[in-house]
Amino acid sequence: MTPIFRLCDDYITRSAALDPVSAVYQGLSGDFGVATDYSPDGHAAREELTRSTLAELATLEPTSEADRAAADHLRERLEAQAAYYAIGEPYRELSAPFGLIASLRDSIDLLPRSGDDAWRKVAAHLAALPEQLAGWRTTLSAGLDRGLPVARRQALGVADQADKYVGTHDELVAGYGDGPVAQELGRAAAAAHQAYAETARYLREQYAPRAAEADGVGPERYAVAMRDMLGDDVDPHDAYAWGWAELERIEGEMAVESAAILPGASLDEVSAHLDATQFVAGPEAYLAWLREQHDRAIEQLDGVLFDIPEQLRTVDVVLNPGSTAGSPYYTSPSEDLSRPGRTWWPLGGREKFATWSDLTTVFHEGVPGHHLQLGAVAVAGEKLSRFSRFSWISGHGEGWALYAERLGDELGWFSAPGTRLGMLAAQALRAARVVIDIGVHLDLPLPDGSRWTFEKACAVLRERGRAEAHTVHAEVLRYFGWPAQAITYKLGERAWLEARAEAQAKPGFDLKAWHTAALDLGPLGLGTLKQALARL
Template sequence: MSQNHDARDPIFALSDELVEAFAAQCPAHATLAGVPCDDGAWNDWSPSGAASWAATLASFQERLRSLPAPSPGAEARWGRLARRVMSDYLDERLDDFRHGEHLRDLNNIESAFQHLRMVFDLMDVRSAAGWEAVASRLATLPEACERYRASLEEGRRTGQVVARRQVLAVLSQARHQAGEGSFFLTLPAAYEASGVATDAGRARLAAGAEGVRAAFSALAGYLEQIYLPSAREADAVGEERYLRLARRFLGASIDPIETYAWGWSEVHAIEAQMARLAAEIRPGASLPEVIALLKTDPARCAHSADEFLRVMAERQRKALAELDGVHFDIPVPLRQIDVRLAPPGGALGAYYVPPSDGFKRPGTIWYAPGDKQQFPLYDEITTAYHEGFPGHHLQCALQVYLDDRLSRLHRFLVMYSGHAEGWALYAEQLMYELGYFERPEYVLGMLAAKLMRAYRVALDIGMHLELPIPRDAPLHAGAPWSYDIAVEYLHQRAFLTVDHARSEATRYLGWPGQAISYKVGERVVLQLREELRRLQGEAFDLKAFHARVIGSGSVGLDHLREIVLEDAAAGAAG
């Protein structure tokens, strides 16, 4: 890595300053982002802390606007990119504050509540200094909880509250962390295994863990006794808020009615493909019967968590080795990727965490399988490519690596779900096209994943905008959407377990607009690929296309279209 962008453009120094301000005022999120910070400190999630951070963002917005105009020409393209990225970042976050989103930051999967625990997954637990930071964060977590509670209470007082379903989901998670299965009770064993344990450290860790459990118990009590009675009954957030939040995830506006109809058309097309493939796997059996076979057949499952992780890690190694230099140019630091189990107590599924600054912390795929005793593989192969390589790991780790062109803000703090999830879903399709689903059940698993993402479009828009289920739909045709109907669709039509279906439906209702980003993002990437093929004909280069899509870091989908087509036009002119 090297600093080759135009250092004369003041935008890069301003970006560095903003990241340093972020690290100072939002240290928990800085740890999550892999930015060096005081790893023993917490964000101030109180209303006054939020106001302070908003004022900081507003000051940077003014400084950005006062910068001299960027230089013209191709040599200054990275400076222009850095300006637009910072401008969008500041506009979006200040818009969140204006709409009071920080006062209703509570849901089952991605809110400050989950960050209170998840941050410990990404801390240094190998050195004495790292454990000192862990002990410090444990000791001060009760205060961080109280400040977070103060913002929720301000939201409750002013009528900016979340739905009961989200409160109940977080209540369950809080009770888990307060109970005997708490993640924090695993820390003493990890401390002993580190080889740096001392008597004083053991005492601090034990006291901190008990204090944290008490803090989660107190937060659960507040949510149950005070917040829950004021929570909204309705899950739907309505069209105005939904479209605003969806634009934040996508970096593009959508026509919700057209997108809803398109989501259903994708559902029907994918279901037809799956039915044909199921007939090949087990002639005479129905699609649900084939899925049930793939979930239960011991020959098609891993039989322990360790075996499952080994299989997933091997998929990463093979893909990295065989595609490097052919369809992607993979820098050396990106060739390391960890595969781990997530601590219990959170939402089910899999997720990816990018590497830290300087790649001291590698990119990691985290799996949260719940209470599975065996691990069906038919639908996990596609997840491996989505979360790891060439999906999120390639895209996100490359963004961290590209300090010769991207601002520091862009590398660590900017991630558009439409771009990220669209690329990762495209990566699944690409690996199918390249022959990496060597068994028909793995292809069926890829299609099942696509089907779930298509149903996400229908369910997410349908539930939040309270649209009717289409007349040609397979279940509850013409009826209004409800949580129970969404769970039924996810279980019976998208083949999720009941627990996973409930977790997913709760997620969509608590994280409006995010669930559509997968298929909508993939739609844009595939449209751009076909558009370039038409424009370039025989000169079309798939590897160059991939470099265009992910080589400018994560951007909004409207911005991505400009970048890809601008590069294509420049190449044609050259």
Template sequence: MIPAGPDAVRAVADRYLEDKAALDPETAAVLGHEGAAPVPDLSPEAFAARADLDRRTVAALRDAVATTEQVPAGDRRLATTMVERLGSDVDLYDAGFTTTLLAPLATPVHAMRQVFDDLPTGSDEDWARIADTLDSVPAGLAAYTRTLEQARAEGRRFAPRQALGLARQCRSWVDPRGTDFYGSLVARHDGALAGRLGAAAQAAAAATAAFADYLTTDLAPTATAPDGVGREVYEVTSRAFLGATVDLDELHAYGWEELRRLDAESRSLARSITGEADLDRALAVLDGDPSGQVEAGEPLVRWLQDRIDRVAAHLDGTHFDVPAHTAPVEARMVTAGSGVMYYAPPDHALTRPGRVWWSVPAGTAALPTWREVSTVHHEGLPGHHLQYAVTLGLDDLHPWQRHLCHVHGYAEGWAHYAEQVSVELGLLDDPRERLGMLYAQMWRAARIVVDMGLHLSLPVPRGNGFTEESTWTPELAVDFLHRVAGVDPQTAQFEVDRYLGWPGQALAFKAGARLWQQARADQEQRQGADFVLKRFHRQALELGPMGLGPLQELLLAEDTGTNGDAHE
């Protein structure tokens, strides 16, 4: 029974965490529950239980707001944020998206593998926990297989591209001739637990290989859905990823407009840097300059860490106030190739720092740094790490907001906005790095037109300036990303496979950044000479993570940061 009164909303949120902890190890960790297995239950029963809890909580929150005479401003924001997020999760479950997820990088199988990246290894107790976690991998994969089988029995859609792509990734993790992730992990321990760890690693690897076989020989042959999901599903998924309902056709047109603008600016800048009128020749000159390259491997990690540290020193106290206890961030190399770079925030107890995980295409000997700087800003500071560092330092937020509210549009939108704001904050060393920033924007604009074109079967506009083809195909999308946005072919292939398995997520970057830009422009116009960029960033981030719809309302409200009634 939820008590009535001004604390009703917070009481509902507290009850939600307690109930969710029994179904989700991340929530259990937030509450400090000891001994919780880090691998979640991936059975169809567990997915249904989580969706049912979300439904009940949405209803309880709405009832608490409706029947409470005076809801504190912070609790009203909490209720609005939770209703939008949990409601979106329910919509994804009802659409069959949650229980059919096979997209590169994004499945529960990936989350299970990535658990091991952040488990400590400093003591025998730590290694015993790793052994316990390894023991849970076969059961976790078996449970997810049951979930996929139930979804198939219900007639849910599966595309063969996604099933086969995930199978290839799983095999790459356990290939004894290649990564052998689990074997390499336990080989770092030579103590008394070596035997148990070795057996557990072999069992985890065997289960992973068996799951790959299931995807290839059982699921994929019966997966007949087209790559594109269509407008009905896309409206659900894009709304969930963004946390907002947007005009898809207007956004699609905006993507093409941005491509044309950025292409013209990039060509002009490349010509001014190199003197080469031909863009391909200009880029070849920049990529071939030995002074602008860094070797893959440990030299790259050192370069990344140095760049992150320099940016942090430049920003902290001047442009942002980063809480000291959440400020540290580390650069790491991905040991089991994920295909992209990603950020992992600090754990809930702050026993390890935030980490920027980096991977490079197979066979890469060196990278031109001008292409990489914008990604450093996106994943580190002032992007993902800064946003998490601020969020985790906000003690007035409810624990669900601080640790468990994940919105792609909010987080990726901020990180992409951060790439662009890096120019005015003085974070780019020379014009080559500015060109890299423009190409990062090109990539995100290309994501909009590619993702929407593939999933919604939109025609390629005539006279677009980039391709004479009229119909999107995965092959055209890969070529488009490579030629237009400068993405290397291997990454471009991975990107397209990811878009097709994660419909609408690609919008989060450019559409999210657009929101931040629009909200800032509105504040600048309203405040005039009184506008202070540091204050705007602080007020916006201190609202905490939420869907872009609620965030836009708050950012555009009078006296942002103090007006708690923006959602009434």
């Protein structure tokens, strides 16, 4: 192992010791403890690790192309983290629905459960939740004292989320049964539920009255967020204008597709028709349909446009009835591959599930989307540094997953009634995300000169982004609390498509070989992605 690869490995090990919750979420092998310190001292320790690793990296010279790539990636990611710390972002780590409290809760569900020893670790992680939430509250209060408030809307949104988590670990406890760990599990779950309730009260009664009124984060924080999410410096004003143009282009394509389904009908009428005719009823039927679509995608792609390793030829499809998220999501395999890659599907209180609109998301979250991309990294072994195997750049990852949806269209997979319109609606959603996110956080005007509000963002997402009604509030809340993440899908897809177009112009282009080589690169910032792909 070269000094640079050793430094990458050492950083992951030390980072996991300082943040065991993230280690669980990432599926790292090893025993790193059960609790992350979310107090100011914990954040200071992680910041020091970032800075000391950057300082050590500066003393090392790459000895190969793999070394250079590992060093460049480590430096770019840690510099983005350093900027995050420099503007005090840990003191404002409060966002719904995909924020810290969701990560804490979901990390419990990702723990192994085979045997009583594994269940004792589950109980220990549950028992550590109150202390972790207390440390988080201490940091948030310190942020208020430093003049670093988060928007009141996020505080109240997370309070609602925390309330909904009360009681959600009871199913986990019941699933264990009456074995020797039952009482320990029950006590830990009860303490965790009490901590959720206490956090909800704190956010409503203590934090919200001192929170910020404005939802937007402003140009300084947005620039840092863009760099972190994209791995590139992009002009947000250019991206805002491109987002509106892209939304209009997609709407034109949707109109053509809609007319082919019900000539003369509006998009809302066509959507209502499809909702009434292209669905499955009940969670069990939905789960069966999802599994069938995941399996079919793997069968049709393996050996054709991808060589899918044996370990990745199954996706664990999970319904998530207690989720407060508006959208499905993916969690990658563990480092030792004992935990499979999973797609998680919120039910949103529904009993009918529109298959015409959900098919495209199967390809996004599963195959050829996140499961192939993150799975390829998981099975890469020593070809990639350990840091590369366990880092994530949203522009790279979400851009690939949106490219995967586009690839499904190119392969003719949207032949069932309405499914191509569903894919286009998902594209419109992602374009709407670009304009909502940039417009809100930088306070840019809409084309008609009006200004963004939460209600205006919901209307644009529903009417032009074609979002399903049950997802709109959670989606917009997410954009307002997680700046620059929502833009990564379309801007990332644009980078992937541009890179593929350049490769296709070369003699002897082979799409399967290109896919393999592209995924073998591991995660890259958009600033270096096209350069790296051009060298393939």
